[in-house]
Amino acid sequence: MDRTSNPKLSDGTLLSDLINLETREVKMRALSDPELFELEMERIFAKTWVFLGHETEIPNKGDFVVRDMGSDSVLMARGADGEVYVSLNVCPHRGMKISTHDVGNTMTHVCIYHGWAFKPNGDFIGAPVEKECMHGKMMTKQELGLKKARVAIYGGLVFATWNIEGPSFEDFLGDAKWYFDTLWCRTDKGMEVLGPPQRFTIRANWKTACEQSASDGFHVLTLHRWLSEVGPYRKPGSEGGGGDLTPEMYGTEVYTAHAHTMRCIELDRKIRRLTGKDPSELSIKEKLEALPPPGITPEMLPEVLRRFSDDQLRVMAWRPPQVGNFFPNGLFEFVYIPSPDGVIGVMALHAYVPKGPDKLEFVNWILAEKDTPPDLKAKMLRLGVQLLGTSGMVEQDDSDTWPHQTLAAKGAVSKHITMKYQSMYENNRLEGWPGPGDVGDGFTKDDTQWRWWEYWYELMTAEN
Amino acid sequence: MLQQLLEPTPLPPSIKANRIPSGSDTYNEVLDFLYDEAEMLDNLRLGEWAELLTKDLEYNAPLRHTRSTSQFDQTYSRNVQHLHENYGSMLMRVKRITDTKSAWGEDPPSRIKRLVTNVRVYRIDDSDDLKVESYLLLTRSRFDFDYFDLIPCVRHDILRREDGALKLARREILLDQVVIGTPNLGVIL
Incomplete structure (x- = not known):
């Protein structure tokens, strides 16, 4: 697929061919095309604010639930400081899912694969056998945390976005x-x-x-x-x-x-x-x-x-x-x-x-x-x-x-x-x-x- | 307070000493009840099925969560549930299908088999009611789809004798799936 501002599907169809802005019609193909789906995950779900849940689901420090932002699994957790954090539920070491539970409470999320450990806010705590330095010396611990999303709480609703420098949540809500x-x-x-x-x-x-x-x-x-x-x-x-x-x-x-x-x-x-x-x-x-x-x-x-x-x-x-x-x-x-x-x-x-x-x-x-x-x-x-x-x-x-x-x-x-x-x-x-x-x-x-x-x-x- | 209002009345325990042996008259009567019930539901005799319900019916299906082995007893959630019904609301569900022309979620109806197994019957202390545990595998074939939606679950029932016949007074449905793999629970379990 050609990912320009008017994406072209592999059979040559332009995205603009699927929607008629004058007559207000959308071709059925747009509903379920696999190439468009991939693009939606990138251009919509990885860009806008996405609703994940309510802060009363995780009232206590260490409480977490596992949710989805588009096609990505995320941890929505309450940190030691009482704030809500949203992090990619994927280990930065080898890509294993960090939490395989739906819900729980812990101050230390330990990956079951190689034992890397993370705080509820996504910060890297360390890997087993600290002195042998499993995580190497090329990257700092700060760099090895879970990928963190930007979070907004509105009326108790938890929203997050990967668009860290993008528009504010207020701008997203608009009128x-x-x-x-x-x-x-x-x-x-x-x-x-x-x-x-x-x-x-x-x-x-x-x-x-x-x-x-x-x-x-x-x-x-x-x-x-x-x-x-x-x-x-x-x-x-x-x-x-x-x-x-x-x-x-x-x-x-x-x-x-x-x-x-x-x-x-x-x-x-x-x-x-x-x-x-x-x-x-x-x-x-x-x-x-x-x-x-x-x-x-x-x-x-x-x-x-x-x-x-x-x-x-x-x-x-x-x-x-x-x-x-x-x-x-x-x-x-x-x-x-x-x-x-x-x-x-x-x-x-x-x-x-x-x-x-x-x-x-x-x-x-x-x-x-x-x-x-x-x-x-x-x-x-x-x-x-x-x-x-x-x-x-x-x-x-x-x-x-x-x-x-x-x-x-x-x-x-x-x-x-x-x-x-x-x-x-x-x-x-x-x-x-x-x-x-x-x-x-x-x-x-x-x-x-x-x-x-x-x-x-x-x-x-x-x-x- | 809210928890008490939301959660169903706890079911009496299944006490080993109170087990009614397989093959006994009472056991067979319960088995016939469950088989007949499945037959009625599979064949859309919903009005007839509704006559098996007591007026104080509680009919629930808790949510489930994936949690660790040590937290296995915390995998059920009984405040928000998939089904949270009483006699009136079950009658409404039946009526929606029998008395309207627009219960689209089950019209045309799915073709369903309710396979009932692993039936265990218990006396309840200080009560004439029976506690019945059974496994249910509901297979649901919808439209011309080439797959079946499968709904495996355990049912904990309380059966009560009214006017000589057994009736369903309580049912708790413990579903295996955390994310239910059928587009709705518009079918009776």
Whole structure:
């Protein structure tokens, strides 16, 4: 493959042949081409900030988990100084995997091959039989540490990048931060994971999951129709005859320069049902009291009200971001699920880890605020497991779809078929929408997903 | 507090002295229950299967981790699990498949065999319930794919006699895989 700014695949196809920026189409081949996969690992996963987990997974010094940054295994560990470090999980001696465990606690990671030892922060401690100097004298101990990634912690989320001198994490978030703060930074104590993540394998390219997670609203109508047939969105009196999720499709969609996107779905109907009042006659505070954000109780509200601007609170009470992504491979859900116990919030985070051109690992974390009362946490967790992740009644339909797209990307004819993103917002921004970024108003459209592909293309064609 | 709310009620121990011998009437009745259950599920008789469940059902599948031999007992995680169900949520899972036209994750359905082996039955002290341990190998064939998804696991069940018939009151499914090798657990284990 010719790795110029417009990469040429070995059969002569240019990357620019696979995407039509005018008609908003992407050829299926782009989904699962092995050469493009290699390039994605270099130009996307080794360059952008990648989500790895939550700092509450490793609360104590020496705690570690093993995670993936693209196709590379990394150690995410808490060092002796209490900071979170991310290092390549590969021994600089002969390339053995340093930790073969998923999780644990140690201040000394010892490679089982030749015994080289490293601190949680990646520093080289030494090799066995120090006086015989197994590591030689040509390189200093400083040079023999694990390769260290640059780390950013945001709202407890751990991100890392190999792009040591590259853009800051704030720059990476860009306009999304204004919205993401209302999700990840709502309370003084912050969030916690309710346990380790679920993990499972899907024989599908990572992009099938990730372009969908860039706020594909339309698929919900069909793929997740059961939600309104027998599920939590079944309308009273529509026994068996439901099946229309159209009302859930209205709101605001936000897409930002670095392809972080979100669907801000309107809460007015829920608030009207809960209060019996016209939401336009209620104050922001009254609305938030009637339907607090997922994991927040009315008692926790004063803290939330104190932390945000009036504009942000207005969005939180009216059209909060409920599903969305962070580029390249993260998805978040902050959804309000009708249940016999009232509306229960569910907060989940997914990483879709690329495992080769035709395989991804789905990693699903379920979270709550640290201050969320335990009985509510338990309900959120149960509902999260029932709807999302491994056995989730919603997401099992997604995971069964992506493999078919991946197979279609291989067909001699079907690899030339295009995926189309031609449903566009026409009157973009709603008058008075207070948040930044590109904004579409009304029924869901394809602009958010198209932004995802535009940014994918931008990174894939960037000069090194 | 949270741990108590999240974690399932601990299962009673399998006490050697309480083992009910293979071939006894009770053992055979349990074996028939497990075989019949597998047959119902393999043949999508899900409504019938749901009638085997008690109203206080707890149905769980913990996560697993790869850890050292000395930490073998710490390889299970029972706060976040793959399945964390009660009677109502299991009925919803059944209803999703039987009462909708859009349970796509299992429509068209996988062709499944539930191979049940290594069945051991125990009396439980101070209770008429039975504790049953079994191995399950679930083979799942989906679409025209030329491979099977395999889901090997151990099941720890509590069976209770209600109106003369055995019912499933508890099930804990201990999966072998840390990273589950099938695109979803949209099938009943």
